[in-house]
Amino acid sequence: MPRFLMHINHIHTLDLSNNIMQGTIPQWIWETWDDSLTQLDLSNNMFTHMQLTSYLLPYSRLDSLDLSSNRLQGQAPMPNLLKAVDYSNNRFSSIMPNFTAYLSQTVYLKLSKNNISGHIPDSVCDASNLKVLDLSYNNFSGLILSCLIEGRSLVVLNLRENHFKGTLSDNVSDHCNLQTIDLHGNNIQGQLPRSLSNCAGLGILDIGNNRMVGTFPFWLGRLSDLRIIVLGSNLFYGSLTYPARDRKSREYFSKLQIIDIASNNFSGNLDPQWFERFASMMAKFNDTGNILSHQTDYRDYHDTVAITYKGQYVTFEEVLTTLTSIDFSNNALEGDIPESVGSLVSLHILNMSHNAFKGRIPAQIGEMRQLESLDLSWNKLSGEIPQELTNLTFLGTLDLSGNRLDGRIPQSRQFATFEINSYEGNAGLCGPPLSKPCGDSSNPNEAPLNTSGDHVDIVLFLFVGVGFGVGFTAEHFLSKVV
Structure with a gap:
């Protein structure tokens, strides 16, 4: 920390972020400008300790404090009367037992990605100005206080990847202001409260990887601003057929x-209406999407989401409105894949693997020109791979393994780049990149060999002499995904 700052009077805003400062944040920085400093930003440095005489910071005028993305350890100090506090991405291991008692004026509190344990004190219910509460990626435990779900003040509630348990209150206020609810990766049980339909502005609901039960909450479709639903890795069950009372409404999930x-x-069976309702995925692709965020008077909060993307579980720290994904994998869905899926022309990721879908792969998927990842593996799909799928020129990941497909594998455009593991477990498929040539009489279901193909060269030698011999060679091409 540069010591010359000690000799400057009446600093209002001090921003030393995004440097390589290290060591201890000195005591004098908490004392020198007690009567003038309103904003302090030391984020994205390498500080490891804070020199303090008390774990209650003394500033009386400070509105915004950002110590995020350092290496700070020990107990996190609580600022008194601050409006915005960001301690995320540090190594804090504890916090004052009744830390929420000091949040009477706080609008924005972010403690994510630390090692803090303990319970959320009841005094958080008195923090009537709190709009953003992010305690994600810590070791908090205990019950989720009902006031966090029921109250009128919170806009963002993010308790992702902790050890919270119990059930969610079903007494959500008629004046609910929640726009983001992220409870992913806890031990929450019971059903999703239907009273969440009172949160008219809800845009993100992520309750994945818990122990929640019940049938699919079709009533969520009435929330006109809903963009992200994550229910994965729970105990939901039953049909995905729209209830009769909802079948006529065309506005369900229109922004999803x-x-x-x-x-x-x-x-x-999968109701074809699923894909006929997703109006935002049918729109002509626009590569200038907006970032999903929430504005407060002191700091903006960016939503995040984690999805399976090209075979990897990826966290997007900033979510654009143009990021689109459907993941119905690892269920017991059956019947045909609806042809209506082809209307989702701006969809990037489609994963319907590990189900019991049968019939042919819809050729209409070839109309989804923005598709980057397609996974239909481990179903009961049959027939040939539609040639129309070669129109998917952005496709970077393809998995059709573990089905009953047959015939020649398409070779043009992106299909020339996919490896063997995209097709394994389909005994009837032939042609590159598989070692099995097409036209093998051992499988009568295969298409006859096309001798004019671009990727197979046949040289036939006929020798006349003592006997006759026939030599047959074929060249196969293997390419790696770029």
């Missing part, structure tokens, strides 16, 4: 851009 219901117990 990400839906993840993977690894549950949903079963039965």
Whole structure:
């Protein structure tokens, strides 16, 4: 910390962020400008300690304090009467037992990605000005206080990846202001409270990887601002057929851009209306999307989401409105894949693997020109791979393994780049990149060999002499995904 700052009077805003400062944040920085400093930003440095005489910071005028992305350890000090506090991405291991008692004026509190344990004190219910509460990626435990769900003040509630348990209150206020609810990766049980329908502005609901039960909450479709639903890795069950009372409404889920219901117990045929309702995924692709965020008077909060993207579980720290994904994998869905899926022309990720879908791969998928990842593996799909899928020129990941497909693998455009593991477990498929040539008489279901193909060269030698011999060679090409 540069010591010459000690000799400057009446600093109002001090921003030393995004440097490589290290060591201890000195005591004098908490004392020198007690009567003038309103904003202090030391984020994205390498500080490891804070020199303090008390774990209650003394500033009387400070509105905004950002110590995020350092290496600070020990107990996190609580600022008194601050409006915005960001301690995220540090190594704090504890916090004052009744830390929420000091949040009477706080609008924005972010303690994510530390090692803090303990319970959320009841005094958080008295923090009537609190709009953003982010305690994600810590070791907090205990019950989720009902006031956090029921209250009128919170806009963002993010308790992701902690050890909270119990059930969610079903007494959500008629004046609910919640726009983001992220409870992913806890031990929450019971059903999703239907009274969440009172949160008219709800845009993100992520309750994935808990122990929640019940049938699919179709009533969520009435929330006109809902963009992200993550219900994956729970105990939901039953049909995905729209209830009769909801079948005529065309506005359900009209803004939805990400839906993840993977690894549950949903079963039965997939209602074609699913894909006929997602109006935002049908719109002509626009690569100038906006970042999903919430504005406060002191700091903006950016929403995050984690999805399976090209075979990897990826966290997007900033979510654009153009990021679109459907994940229905690891359920017991059956029947045909609806042809209506082809209308989702701006969809980037489609994962329907590990179900019991049968019939042919819809050729209409070839109309989804923005598709980057397609996973239909481990179903009961049959027939040939539609040639129309070669129109997917942005496709970077393809997995059709573990089905009953047959015929020649398409070779043009992106299909020339996919490796063997995209097709394994389909005994009837032939042609590169598989070692099995097409036209093998051992499989009568295969298409006849096309001798004019671009990727197979046949040289036939006929020798006349003592006997006759026929030599047959074929060259196969293997390419790696770039």
